[in-house]
Amino acid sequence: MEAKKVKLFLAMGVLLFSFSYDKLLGWRLPTHFPKPIYNFSSNVYSEAKVTLGRALFYDPILSLDNSISCASCHSSYNAFAHTDHALSHGIFDSVGTRNAPALFNLAWQKLFMWDGAVNHIDVQALAPLTHASEMGETLQNVLQKLGRTKLYPNLFYRAFGDSLINTERMLKSLSQFQLSLISAQSKYDRVKLNLDTFTSQEKRGYQLYTKYCQHCHTEPLFSTYQFKQNFLPLDSSLLDYGRGSITHNKQDTFTFKIPSLRNLSYTYPYMHDGRFLNISQVLTHYQNVEMLDRLSSTKPDLIAFLLTLNDSSFVFNPQFKYPREIFMWREGFNK
């Protein structure tokens, strides 16, 4: 009798736990995805850290003139890419040299940036923070500014048990928010989980994808996240050598990180320099370099399939948007 009760209690506990894990932590491994690369044991996932990370991500306090936040270049409505400009714009209206990539499924990536210059997501934020033409700040100054607010000591306290603000905590919280950006609910995903079916055109597109694209843009993440060349003509004004300028290995010259094909409808323009405005232009490029056939049905069929990779529930997820409720709370403080 006693034992039975305990078992029942345990079973309920497990149920409750899996439910809350689902809902609160958000970091649920989609069942059809591989194991993540990110080591969560060195940065234990928690809702409070995600909240802190989300506030930091949307707060222009991270930039020198308090004008630019991470979200200025990585907008939730564009799957955290940037669509107004081919090349990113930073403080004092300066123009960078590359297109801001979409941010999702980052836990499955080992190297970051188009050329893999960044070796861990926890240190990624240091690059835009201190880049003269992005946010133009110093780490010291950012931490001091955060410490002077009423909001952040509180958010750090909630996340870490005391209000100490330091590099490690700031960076790992930013990572936590970004790691929570999982896109796994497109039509394609529903088909994989037997919850939906492809139209016959989407099926033909899937076959084309499997033949021509799959080995670089591999399912289910739609990238191997390796560095490869897709034979874009060199832009002589940018002279971007890609991964080659990081490794100094000849075979890496002009290779770039393979981007995911998920959410393409939201992440235009395409490629590291944003040179293509729509998917049709991308496919024309692949046809020009003979990586795709030129049958008249190819483009419409393949595009039909690519559109099944759009994940609107990710792009419009209220948990990923500008955290108005957190910043309203701050305004309350300042009064």
Add this chain to the structure above:
Amino acid sequence: MKQVLSFLFVLYWTFTLAQTQTFSIRFEPTYAAKPVVLNNLYILPNGNDSFQINLLKFYVSNIALVQTDSIVFTNPNFYLVDAQNRLSIYFDIPENIQFNALELLIGIDSTIQENSPLSGDLDPINGMYWTWQSGYIHYKLEGKCSACLNNNKQFTFHIGGYQGIDATQYKLSFNLPTNHLSAQLSFDVFAFLPNMDVAKECKLMLPGAKAKLYAQEIKKSWKLKK
């Protein structure tokens, strides 16, 4: 009986395992075989130009004590040595070990580079982290030199790069008198000077062949002072 045994155990424990002693390493940066003092004026080999060093910092890690080829003690810590205020480092070692050599790495190895705790001496706030391309600067030397052609006559040598052909971290080993508890290590801060045109190359801030060459020249200059 039980009490006596546990008493003996505690005794054994305090006298063997718990007994530690302190090992110290003193770093002595030199130029032209003389110790460097920050902000002092020195003359370049060309006899005309002068320079002063305002900042010198470098990382030391993977410290180990060795008894004829087998490691008897490893120190997991990372030390940011700073000519301003930290030229000596101290750490505890067990009393009951025998050693006759010291090993250390100048720089940070690649596993830590890719999984840094981001705190303590490895906190990027120390100004030893490259942000646009991940990795620690292993060796940072800054100052002024009348030969430099830039406006402020400043030189900036940030030597780093940790992976593949660009790796600049290097291992040193020195024989010590048996169980000797200290080591004084000197090196030439500008050992790479003969390999460069000072006026043109007052700045190096990225990994690559040049950083690698400079690191190797400094490596050759390390000596254990007797």
